[in-house]
Amino acid sequence: MPVGYSIYVERPSYIHRRLDPRTKLAALVAVFVLALAFNHPAVLGGLVLLVLLIGRLAQVGWRSMAPFLAGSVWFIVLGVVIWPLYVRSGSALFAIGGQTITVDGLLFGLAMGLRVALMVTAAGVWMMTTSPQKLTVGLLHLGLPYKAGVAMTAAIRFVPLLNAERATIAEAQQARALNLRKGNPFARAIKSVAIIGPLFIRAIDVAQGLAIAMDARAFGVRDGRTSIVELQLTRADRAVLLVLLGASLVAIALRLLGIGLITRDYL
């Protein structure tokens, strides 16, 4: 679909073409439930692999998914550094600065990093496989007021537009000898006012223009709206939804039983 700008990429996969956007949204929610239910790195790592596999099944390239994993590396590093200071259970590994670092602490830190990686990657794959239009229609079917739906689509639509505006403004200010690379972070932050200021005003300008153009075309006159995209939950959708529901319930049950956890002290 040519309209709508996001990281969505059209691919002739079953997940792209046939699966209902509501089902895909449910899948994302289920992955989040699973991510929060377990805190063992092996389980979470396995789930990350599963998400990557689903991405491959939807013909999403490794290259498109890699940035999400790469972005999560920091969280893994942070988790491994910080969590051992809090999680003291398990066998001691070594002591540093009066703090005993345990195996559990390290594993839990790794798990927290992987949890972020899992959520971020799942959200990435979800966005790459769900067209914004269909998602909006899906949400409308779920009871979202259609004005809110339009606002959501418009917001996604405006990201690249505002990004282009930002680039133009940055060029215009560079041409006035603004050097954003020079100076300390504080000085640079102050300098960026020269870009954020005009960008803010342009954003309001663009939004106002859109509002007027939509009013001029009688937006909001009717309560309901029709859509070119017709959604139908198929038998496959129902099966997938059932599996997702089952997996979520099992995960919650395992959590209560204490299976797949490093510690019960933390989420």
Add this chain to the structure above:
Amino acid sequence: MRATASDHARPQPALSQGERVLDARASIEVSELVFRYTPSGSDVLRGISLRIEAGEFVALIGQNGAGKTTLAKHFNGLLKPTSGSIRVMGRDTRTVPVADMARTVGYVYQNPDHQIFAQRVRAEAAFGPRNLGLSPAEVERRVDAALELVGLQEHADDFAFSLGRGQRQKLAVASVLAMEPRVLVIDEPTTGLDQAGARGILELLSRWNAEGRTIIAITHDMALVAERIPRTIVVSDGLILADGATRVVLSDAPLLRQAFLRPPQVTRVAQQLSEFGIRPDTLTVTELLAQIREQEAIA
């Protein structure tokens, strides 16, 4: 007299070959410039060579998407050549950061709202000079001079965003003029302005040019080019289709047609009247009127 396309295929600098080698006054020298935005994309500029001397006033014309702005953005180094080279005041733009280049080349963007951010008019105009690291006294002198030049001195302490469109355009120009660059590139200086506003800007550019500064204006306004700008470069599909005296270029209808442009309206009228002894390279209403009066006197 009609010039053909081949007459304009190459740039025609005012100086002879011998002088060119010795002359160091050239503001901008472009040689075999090729540019594409992405490595796999198509060439937006397909081999442009031209030379603009110090103190020239040049119009860049061409239809939308011809490559005018892309070419102009090379003049201050915002874009770097994919191949070929461009030298501004003798410096290769590839080796100089844009913020440094801004000292020499001022660039006024099409939409003033892409640059105005300060609360007051004076502060907005002072942004560029301050970035150049000038003393407060010098900044103030330049700001006053620039605001005076564009006729905004009375509004110096007004809110920048409360100005009208034409005045904001003038402020954008002033804020670049205050940096006193030797070369000024101005993209669509008259878009969104009424006839009086457009004339005001062009007049001010002429005055600035009279001080010996180089001006390159990208524009669609043929009438203003005809009236004010001595040299015209026609860009078409990433190439220079014509480069020469405005009178020669703008009166060449077949050539302009290739670039999907038309001569100014008064020139087209004059060309229809050529059988009555009106010169086909008439560029302005004043010129046409003078010729008609002459014919009348003879009759």
